[in-house]
Amino acid sequence: MDQEQQVINRILMESRTIAVVGMSSKHDRPSHEVAQYMQAHGYRILPVNPSYAGTRILGEQCYATLAEAEAAMKKAGGRIDVVDCFRKPEEVGTAVDEAIAVGARAVWMQLGVVDEEASARAAKAGLDVVMDKCIKIEHMQLR
Structure with missing residues (x-):
């Protein structure tokens, strides 16, 4: 198993709470589908999207x-x-900078999302980083 796969497995096995930045309340959007899947598999989802702040998505308060x-x-x-x-x-x-500031353990950039400079900042701050992969697909493969 390569190092990236080890990081992915560790994130998925040791994490319980996932903040989904850019989450949509629309059921047909990838962010909603992925979050719903992860929630159904025991993860706590925290929607983060200023457009929906104060509403509930998947039963969770959106920030x-x-x-x-x-x-x-x-709290x-x-x-x-x-x-x-x-x-x-x-x-x-x-x-990524906000994830570093709040002390998250990992940053996950979905399929098609690559930013080498942001990745380097996160890694330097001690966060695990995954780029250009879908957390749902990786979870399905792990199971």
């Missing part, structure tokens, strides 16, 4: 920012393990 989501998790005695980024490649750097 405008990762900082708001992390504050709510701390409840938890933390964000994974920041799953459904953002355009040119916008993902901001989400």
Whole structure:
């Protein structure tokens, strides 16, 4: 097993809470489908999208920012393990910087999302990083 696969397996086995940045309330969007699948497999989902802040998606409160989501998790005695980024490649750097700031354990950039500079910043800060892979597909393969 290569190093990237070891990181993926560790993230999926050790994580419990996934903040989904760019999550949509629309059922036909990939972010919603992926989050719904992960939730059905025991992960806590925290929707993060300023367009839906204050509403509920998949039964969970949606937050405008990762900082708001992390504050709510701390208040409840938890933390964000994974920041799953459904953002355009040119916008993902901001989400990565926020993930570093809130002390997430890992950053996951979905299929088609690659930002080498943001990845390097996250790795330097001690976060595990996965790029250009779908967390749902990887979870299905692990099972």
